[in-house]
Amino acid sequence: xxxxxxxxxxxxxxxxxxxxxxxxxxxxxxxxxxxxxxxxxxxxxxxxxxxxxxxxxxxxxxxxxxxxxxxxxxxxxxxxxxxxxxxxxxxxxxxxxxxxxxxxxxxxxxxxxxxxxxxxxxxxxxxxxxxxxxxxxxxxxxxxxxxxxxxxxxxxxxxxxxxxxxxxxxxxxxxxxxxxxxxxxxxxxxxxxxxxxxxxxxxxxxxxxxxxxxxxxxxxxxxxxxxxxxxxxxxxxxxxxxxxxxxxxxxxxxxxxxxxxxxxxxxxxxxxxxxxxxxxxxxxxxxxxxxxxxxxxxxxxxxxxxxxxxxxxxxxxxxxxxxxxxxxxxxxxxxxxxxxxxxxxxxxxxx
Numbered sequence: 001x002x003x004x005x006x007x008x009x010x011x012x013x014x015x016x017x018x019x020x021x022x023x024x025x026x027x028x029x030x031x032x033x034x035x036x037x038x039x040x041x042x043x044x045x046x047x048x049x050x051x052x053x054x055x056x057x058x059x060x061x062x063x064x065x066x067x068x069x070x071x072x073x074x075x076x077x078x079x080x081x082x083x084x085x086x087x088x089x090x091x092x093x094x095x096x097x098x099x100x101x102x103x104x105x106x107x108x109x110x111x112x113x114x115x116x117x118x119x120x121x122x123x124x125x126x127x128x129x130x131x132x133x134x135x136x137x138x139x140x141x142x143x144x145x146x147x148x149x150x151x152x153x154x155x156x157x158x159x160x161x162x163x164x165x166x167x168x169x170x171x172x173x174x175x176x177x178x179x180x181x182x183x184x185x186x187x188x189x190x191x192x193x194x195x196x197x198x199x200x201x202x203x204x205x206x207x208x209x210x211x212x213x214x215x216x217x218x219x220x221x222x223x224x225x226x227x228x229x230x231x232x233x234x235x236x237x238x239x240x241x242x243x244x245x246x247x248x249x250x251x252x253x254x255x256x257x258x259x260x261x262x263x264x265x266x267x268x269x270x271x272x273x274x275x276x277x278x279x280x281x282x283x284x285x286x287x288x289x290x291x292x293x294x295x296x297x298x299x300x301x302x303x304x305x306x307x308x309x310x311x312x313x314x315x316x317x318x319x320x321x322x323x324x325x326x327x328x329x330x331x332x333x334x335x336x337x338x339x340x341x342x343x344x345x346x347x348x349x350x351x
Contacts, residue, residue, distance in 0.1 A: 001025060001094055005057045005073045008038065011090060012059070012083045018073030022056045027084075027091060030058065040084035059083050096155055097135055115152065133170070145181070151208065163220065169208035169230070178212045180204050184219040184226075184242025184260060198222060200242060207231075213238065213254070222260075229266070247284065265301075275308075289313060 033055035115134030151170035163181030186198035202221025247266035259278035293308030
């Protein structure tokens with residue numbers, strides 16, 4: 001894809017200082033850019049590269065004044081970092097939604113319905129009674145079970161699996177090898193020490209604008225639904241148990257595990273390797289540091305927690321500082337014990 005500098009400036013609500021007829025076809029770092037590339041300057045630490053870059057165009061803040069002549073065309077915007085991010089989004093959208101049509105071999109059940117401009121990659125499987133919206137992109141080797149609903153403009157990457165009855169909203173992204181709707185971990189202990197499988201009859205609902213990372217698994221509910229609310233973002237390698245609910249715009253980093261029936265509120269931030277026990281209620285706007293162990297519900301909104309078991313972030317940092325000093329404190333304690341014993345022996349001898 002090739003665009004003129006003028007077209008890009010119009011997209012970004014910017015002004016051009018230089019030749020606006022130049023064409024660009026790729027994005028690049030300012031220090032690596034060559035002819036035909038567009039880059040940006042946000043951090044002034046990189047300003048020296050502006051005067052030597054091979055880029056055809058560079059996005060800069062309106063307030064920026066070059067100290068030397070610049071060969072590249074400058075696109076002046078209010079915030080160069082935000083503008084370049086917007087350009088990345090548009091470029092990604094153009095690449096992602098360019099594919100249309102059904103490749104072969106593909107299995108598409110006759111009872112399923114597809115919207116307009118859908119792409120289905122080779123070796124994909126679409127089961128019975130599915131409803132797939134417009135502009136949905138289903139990449140090769142995706143499995144979609146029976147009675148699955150997928151909203152408009154959703155992208156499902158290679159190897160992802162949507163088990164029966166899954167509901168996916170609009171503008172969602174499901175990354176490679178994610179599994180949505182696998183059985184929850186439900187087993188009933190028996191008197192003889194064995195376990196009996198509890199049928200998992202519910203489903204998973206992903207609301208609009210949800211992102212699910214690579215190799216993340218979201219279990220279906222035992223009854224009812226496991227729900228990921230609008231705008232939630234899940235990183236790679238996350239385990240979401242059955243009947244869990246993740247609130248709107250909550251973000252969860254990699255290797256986190258959420259046990260069954262726990263409900264995490266809106267706008268929470270969960271760092272990597274956090275573990276949640278089951279049947280908890282987590283208040284809105286709660287933040288968890290990496291490797292936090294959450295064993296109790298969090299009722300008060302806006303807390304920052306850390307440690308295992310979880311407690312106040314500032315207190316946990318103070319505790320960590322003391323923990324690092326424990327070897328030295330132990331040596332001092334031993335020295336004090338020896339000194340006390342020495343004084344006791346001395347006093348005993350005087351007596």
